[in-house]
Amino acid sequence: MTDLGPLLDTMIARIEAVRSPMESRIERALRSVPRHEYVPPVALVVGNDRPPLLIDRDADPELWLRHVYTETALVTQLDDGATELRDLDGSYSSSSSAPATVADLLELLDPRPGDRVLEIGTGTGWTAALLCHLAGEPNVTSVEVDPSICGWSCCRTAPRGAGSASMPPTCPCGRSGLSTCRTRKRCGRGKAPRAWTPA
Structure with missing residues (x-):
């Protein structure tokens, strides 16, 4: 190596x-x-x-x-x-994403151990794994709608214990019952639904 x-x-x-x-x-x-x-x-x-x-x-x-x-x-x-x-x-x-962009995002989001994080748009899974490192694996859920991307990123995040990457509504590795206190959105949709953001 x-x-x-x-x-x-x-x-x-x-x-x-x-x-x-x-x-x-x-x-x-x-x-x-x-x-x-x-x-x-x-x-x-x-x-x-x-x-x-x-x-x-x-x-x-x-x-x-x-x-x-x-x-x-x-x-x-x-x-x-x-x-x-x-x-x-x-x-x-x-x-x-470019590493400087990811660093900016992580500092702006400011995830701390115990924070619950919902990531919309898993992509390669790298940011989800970084969020798990910062907030704790059980506290991070990442959602991806593209089956080919979800298949790739789920295979990468699961072995490292990097939270839950899922493709709604029926990804074999997904969780249900999302509850978040921090929301990170990075996908093509213009606006995150209100129900996905903290009160």
């Missing part, structure tokens, strides 16, 4: 180059929950006004791993799965 220390150091430095230094507990979470465990074998590196770059873990594992730990979003699905990533062209419909 590659030593992740230098890759994590570089990722943290790049995050802090584009924003203020992050809280130590957020940095610890980013170091404790490896991003590469939540990125599919094939993804697109996007951003910085350059064409998308296809990274393939099987074809070039070092390149794939190096890009997973850069400060950029990684597109993991095009056109709700209708277009292959290898086509390099289509509407981005799922991604692993």
Whole structure:
């Protein structure tokens, strides 16, 4: 296994180059929950006004791993799965958010041990796993409506004890009876239903 220390150091430095230094507990979470465990074998590196770059873990594992730990979003699905990533062209419909964006989100949400968190839009599962690290595994529920994404993220979050990732209404790994005190929304829907937000 590659030593992740230098890759994590570089990722943290790049995050802090584009924003203020992050809280130590957020940095610890980013170091404790490896991003590469939540990125599919094939993804697109996007951003910085350059064409998308296809990274393939099987074809070039070092390149794939190096890009997973850069400060950029990684597109993991095009056109709700209708277009292959290898086509390099289509509407981005799922991604692993840029680490600085995730750090900002975690600091704004400010999850503490014991907080109950509902994440709408599981995506790759990385943010759900980070939320579990910060709030505690039993306190996090993540909902995904796309069966192909849910299948991927559930396989990643369940072995690590990373909360519950579910596809309503009948995901085999889902829970019911949601109760939240913090809501994190990141999906294509314009507005979260009032019932999903704390009173």
